[in-house]
Amino acid sequence: MNTLPLPKTIQFAALALTLTAFAAPALAADNAPQFSVEKTATRSIASGATAFNKGDYSKSAAYSRYALKQGLKKSRRTVAYSNLCAALGADGRYDEALEACDSALKVSPQNWQAFSNRAAVNWLSGDKTQAMQDISSARDINADAPVISYNLEVLG
Secondary structure (H helix, E strand, C coil), X not given: CCCCCCCHHHHHHHHHHHHHHHHHHHHHHCCCCCCCCCCCCCHHHHHHHHHHHCCCHHHHHHHHHHHXXXXXXXXXXXXXXXXXXXXXXXXXXXXHHHHHHHHHHHXXXXXXXXXXXXXXXXXXXXXXXXXXXXXXXXXXXXXXCHHHHHHHHHHC
């Protein structure tokens, strides 16, 4: 059986359908809550935030863990735990992420980023009720943070 090459317009249409099929899951991810990381003057915390922003969540988590072994002052320890929560949550390691967020909130019960990150982890792990409580707590502390507004829309 002889086959003829497809005309260019059909080839492009087939390619467009293929690309659309692969793009659909990415569109669903756009409706996921966002995590928030913070940089400090501590090199390992700053490096962890940079790695997170580049999408290297395991490296970000490693930097945060390293920072936590350095005997940080309270404010930086809170940031390191909150960043660790974000990295682990973004990496799908929800139980570990929740532990890190809980540790951040034990050190600093008014840390809006830890509440916001814990809301994202709870939402992604299926606990919608706790996610709403956490994002409401984050909003009560800092209603002006863009990530909180975004997460309220996604979670709400």
